[in-house]
Amino acid sequence: MKKELLSGNEAIARGLYEAGVRFASAYPGTPSTEILENYARYDQVYAEWAPNEKVAVEVAIGAALGGIRAVAVMKHVGVNVAADPVFTVSYTGIEGALVIITADDPSMHSSQNEQDNRNYAKFAKIPMLEPADPQEAKEYIKLAFELSEKFDTPVFLRSTTRVSHSKSVVSLDEPLLPADKPSLATNAEKYVMVPINARTRRVEVEKRQQILKEFVETFPENKMELNSTEVGIITAGMPYNYAKDVFPDYSYLKLGMVYPLPERMIREFASKVKKIYVVEELDPYLEEQIKAMGIEVTGKDIFPYTNEFDPGIIQKAILSDLQGIESPYKAPLAVRPPNLCPGCPHRSLFYALKKSKAYVHGDIGCYTLSYLKPLEGLHSCICMGASIGMAHGMSKALGETGKGKVVGVIGDSTFLHSGITPLLNMAYNQSDALIIILDNSTTAMTGMQEHPGTGYTLMGKEAKKVNLKSLVSALGIENIRIIDPNDLTATREAIKAELASDGPSVIIAERPCVLFKRSHLKPESPVKVDSEKCEGCKSCLDLNCPPISWKEGVTKKGSKRKGIAVIDETLCNGCGLCVQVCKFKAIS
């Protein structure tokens, strides 16, 4: 059997291919993005980036109703966006098969919250599988489609950052031929969710729940490993590996399906060990359900609610007298926060925005990094698309007090994800806020994915490219300007003028991401500081550009300077922003 070292996301993509799944839709989001990128490389599959997760799920539902095996993929917060169709497709069921992959992010490595999406399974009454490593991730995909077909239900597969982004040895199987049964057969009573039909389907959901509860008792991926009769651990997903690593001799009940739970199996396990720990990251999801069965277990009394676990955290929680480990290095260490790249077009825009002294509502993307010192370019960030509604709300509520002082900034991909509707609202209800669309021609933060504004599809085909200016105009916005953010003077003037103007305004700041290969942007030659001309005023340091540093002690006769700026030529991409900022013409 062929073996490869695969990440969880690569293994999920492989599992989809092996399962004969040929239809997929997703919106990129860490830690889920690589699933569709890898899947799209297999032969004879169809995969598309949807503008957002709700659309991705609806596209997959449509395919499934046509008798196809379909999958929709997203990060945990994407399920919030998609929740509306998800809750109701649980009622209708599907003709083909539908699997929804949610990649959760305990510890918020690259997310705005840490929600535990196992709750969605219980809430929407949809079965959920949870693999513990890449091999299981690949196999569970196949099981998820089988369950979906067998029980006429959408099925969740939950991954976490550690499953998606860890690598391990995976055995590959031959791909199955697609099991799709394309059909246009209608069944309106099942699929038209008007109240009279929904009430019928509501009862069917409960019947399905009963059948599934019976099924999980013998589901082979709910596994009991009986060792010690003293201590047993009930767990699922990656925490199983952490626990196994430090307590190989305990007994385990490892749940491959986290909804619904196998109650009889849990009772049997409980009868075989004296003490039970429930080991789970984030919410006491298993713990509460097991306690509701009347079984005594220890969980969040000793394990943390927040952040992902590792073997040490579990060991320390259970062996409470264990000595903590400390670093021998005690001095504080300079932090290394992520930063905008050298030449990033966001840097100049936020530098100009800071000078405007406006309240800036931010959004999800690389540009969120500009909130850090010294740029301090934005003041709020909640979720995808929120900047526009929030700017409008603040501007409306503050009236004259807020006039000329409220801005919303949003990237091109994020704008197309969920910024259009709030901009329509802004045009409709007329506030004075200024919206700036940072159009860098790609979905940069997640690693350069296509979207409806790039002119290409996920499969690499040329596509219709939405014209942002026409779109904004069609929504009813009259004040629209297009600028090159690297022209600092023009950017400042545009911001000043549009903040002063009445009614809603939109500035579209167009410049491709510096990492974006297709734009063929060749870096300009690096710039240098003339040590004679530099007065050491530190203005260029306000840009927080990685190549620019401060060298102390370089003084000059007749000058007050205590040092000079230095530019690392190996990092500089010659964007020329610091040249525009320097008052002494010392950089060229």
Next chain:
Amino acid sequence: MRSNESKSILFSGVGGQGTLRASDILCMVMMEAGYDVKKSEVHGMAQRGGCVTSHVRYGKKVYSPLAAAGSIDTLVSFEKMEALRYLKLLNEKASIILNTEEIYPPSVNLGIAAYPADVVEFLKNHYPKVIALNAAEIAMKAGNIKAANVVLLGALSNMMDVEKSIWESVIKKSFPQKLIKLNLEAFQMGIAA
């Protein structure tokens, strides 16, 4: 080997240094050598100049892709001060391979924070085996600074009980044709360093 007798190696560095590629190569080497291997890393914001770490664990059977605090056997740090950030993860007898290249974080560039002095000295005082080399300079001698990661793998290979030929065959598979010679040279220079 029992499950908890697996070995753990930590790679630390700064986004863009090829840290993750190096840990991938190590994983494939250990897989070819017949071990079970797991590795763990974090994608996303680290690409933008932030800290990057990768845990590699190998043994007869490995469960966790993450190593517990105090359990790392070998640290390969791609940047000098980044080595200090993760000492809590190391066991007392850990070996350290240290690239002495310095990459200043923004706070040091801005003159707000100081870059730690005497890193090599400190590490040598606390750990039994510290190999310090300037992998960037060595890689430039081999022809390209980007091969610094493979220079460090060369140094690491001296500590591992795996045939050098396995390393070389994996390196050949890991790079495009035109970069193979350069990386094999960088690997040899790392072994000799």
